[in-house]
Structures are given as structure tokens and as C-alpha cells.
Amino acid sequence: MPVEGAAPARLTERFADGRAAPVERALVIEAPIAIEINGIGYAVxxxxxxxxTDYALGFCLSEQLIASPADFLSAEAHAVPAGGWMLRVQLAAEAGAPLLDRARLRLAEGSCGLCGIESLEQVLRPLRSVPARLDVPDAAVFRAVAALPDYQPLGRATRAAHAAAFCTPDGAIVLVREDVGRHNALDKLLGALAREGQSPATGFIVLTARCSFELVQKAVIAGCPLLVTISAASTLAVEQAAAHGLRLLSLARADSLLES
Incomplete structure (x- = not known):
């Protein structure tokens, strides 16, 4: 069956013994998404x-353009004939100040949490520490990591998509979102949680990605007490997590993990 976010492609598979054969497989869709907020071009x-819609809400929360999902009114996505997508977002009028301060049009590889930031001081700006504390045993993390491939239809079909999963403290996977970009996958997950009224403070997040500091910042802003990543963490990710009360686990497998 077709998988949302994937498209079929005809390719040629070559082998070490010199054989070659045509093969049809799914490729993950990667496209420019222009984000327009309250009529202002904010980012591409x-x-x-x-x-x-999940992405739009999660993006606005991660960018701290809104303090609450209540300030998010609507999002409409339209394919552009020339290629790409237009995502028109409407926020409450009272949420317009941060938008006007940081509005501009930017082309980037993914939503990285740095949109509209122009100085080093702003990049490393202090954030409110995560207030929630959650007792998650290692066994729960191992359970979630082992189960995650079963929740990744786009990843299985293309071998080229990241996933972000929200899990209960005992390791049960509640919600998953996928995207070609790891930052986008996390924004989609945070938006989906917000739309369902599920607080990130009540569980933990698992990412199929390298843990960079932007992902740590998104988790801190969301108030999630524990972030787990399949790949290793960067130095700044570890520093930012420690500075803001976020428990960080990396290189997580079904039977091992590293705690920073």
C-alpha cells in the first residue's frame, strides 16, 4: 500500500558481481515548504x-511564537504548481509581537530552532528549565527503542525518514511522527501532542537521530523531562541539557544506552 510522504521511483540496482537489474522502490518526499504566518513570509x-497541521503548530511552539496552542488558530497547506508547498498559518492577533520581531524569509535544510535569530547571544539564550521530573527506568527506554521500528511506515518504506516518538514512563509508544528532517519530525510530534491535549511533561521522547543542541532546545521548550536519541549527542547538546534540567540518553539500543 502507498505510504504517505513517499513516492515510487524506478531505479537500477547494481551488484558486486557485475549484475544489474531495474527495481521500483519508494523514496521519501523532500520538498520546500514555505511557511506564511499571519500573512508574513516567515521561513522556507x-x-x-x-x-x-501538526508541523505548523509544533513549529510555532518550538519557535516560541506562541505560548499556548490556544493562540494557534488554523493552518492550510497547498501544493504549489511550480513545486513545493505553501503552509499558511493563522495565529491569534495578540501573538503577533514575536512574529514581527523575527519575521523573514529563509531557506534551510530543516526546522532547527534558530529561525529569525541573528546573533550568538540569541542562539545560546537561556531557557526556562524543565520543571517536570519523571522516573523512567532503563527497561522502559529499551522497550520503546525496540518497538519503534514497528511505528515507522515511512522509514520502513524508504529507509530515509526520521521518526520522533512520545512514550509513557513505562516505555509504551503513544504517538509517532516522521519526516525527512529530524527537526521537522520532532516539531510534528510536538504539534500532534498539543492538538491532542497531551503534555510532553508526562512522558519521554525518542528520536531516530543524532542529538544536536537544537533538538535539546525544542525538548526543553516543550517541557519534556527526558530525551532519548538513537545516535550520539554533541558537546553542546549535553551542555544545554544539563543546564536546563533535561535528562539526556543517547546511543540508545534495545539493550544499551549512554547517559550524559
Whole structure:
């Protein structure tokens, strides 16, 4: 069956013994997504055009353009004939100040949490520490990591998509979103949680990605107490997590993990 976010492609498979054969397989869709907020061109991001309402809400929360999902009024996505997508977002009028301060049009590889930031001081700006504390045993993390491939239809079909999963403290996976970009996958997940009224403080997040500091910042802003990543963490990610009360686990497998 077709998988949302993937498109079929005819390719040629070559082998070490000199054989070659045509093969049809799915490729993850990567497209420019122009984000327009309250009529202002805010950013152009590269991403997978699926779950775009979740993405829009999560993006606005991660960018701290809104303090609450209540300030998010609507999002409409339209394919552009020339290629790409237009994502028109409407926020409450009272949420317009941060938008006007940081509005501009930007082309980037993915939503990285740095949109509209112009100085090093702003990049490393202090954030409110995560207030929630959650007792998650290692066994719960191992359970979630082992189960995650079963929740990744786009990843299985293309071998080229990242996933972000929200899990209960005992390791049960509640919600997953996928995207060609790891930052986008996390924004989609945060938006989906917000739309369902599920607080990130009540569980933990698992990412199929390298843990960079932007992902840590998104988790901190969301108030999630524990972030787990399949790949390793960067130095700044570890520093930012420690500075803001976020428990960080990386290189997580079904039977091992690293705690920073």
C-alpha cells in the first residue's frame, strides 16, 4: 500500500558481481515548504509534506511564537504548481509581537530552532528549565527503542525518514511522527501532542537521530523531562541539557544506552 510522504521511483540496482537489474522502490518526499504566518513570509523549510497541521503548530511552539496552542488558530497547506508547498498559518492577533520581531524569509535544510535569530547571544539564550521530573527506568527506554521500528511506515518504506516518538514512563509508544528532517519530525510530534491535549511533561521522547543542541532546545521548550536519541549527542547538546534540567540518553539500543 502507498505510504504517505513517499513516492515510487524506478531505479537500477547494481551488484558486486557485475549484475544489474531495474527495481521500483519508494523514496521519501523532500520538498520546500514555505511557511506564511499571519500573512508574513516567515521561513522556507525542507521537509516531507505530511502531517503539516501538526508541523505548523509544533513549529510555532518550538519557535516560541506562541505560548499556548490556544493562540494557534488554523493552518492550510497547498501544493504549489511550480513545486513545493505553501503552509499558511493563522495565529491569534495578540501573538503577533514575536512574529514581527523575527519575521523573514529563509531557506534551510530543516526546522532547527534558530529561525529569525541573528546573533550568538540569541542562539545560546537561556531557557526556562524543565520543571517536570519523571522516573523512567532503563527497561522502559529499551522497550520503546525496540518497538519503534514497528511505528515507522515511512522509514520502513524508504529507509530515509526520521521518526520522533512520545512514550509513557513505562516505555509504551503513544504517538509517532516522521519526516525527512529530524527537526521537522520532532516539531510534528510536538504539534500532534498539543492538538491532542497531551503534555510532553508526562512522558519521554525518542528520536531516530543524532542529538544536536537544537533538538535539546525544542525538548526543553516543550517541557519534556527526558530525551532519548538513537545516535550520539554533541558537546553542546549535553551542555544545554544539563543546564536546563533535561535528562539526556543517547546511543540508545534495545539493550544499551549512554547517559550524559
Amino acid at each position: 523549510m525542507m521537509g516531507t509534506p505530511a502531517d503539516l
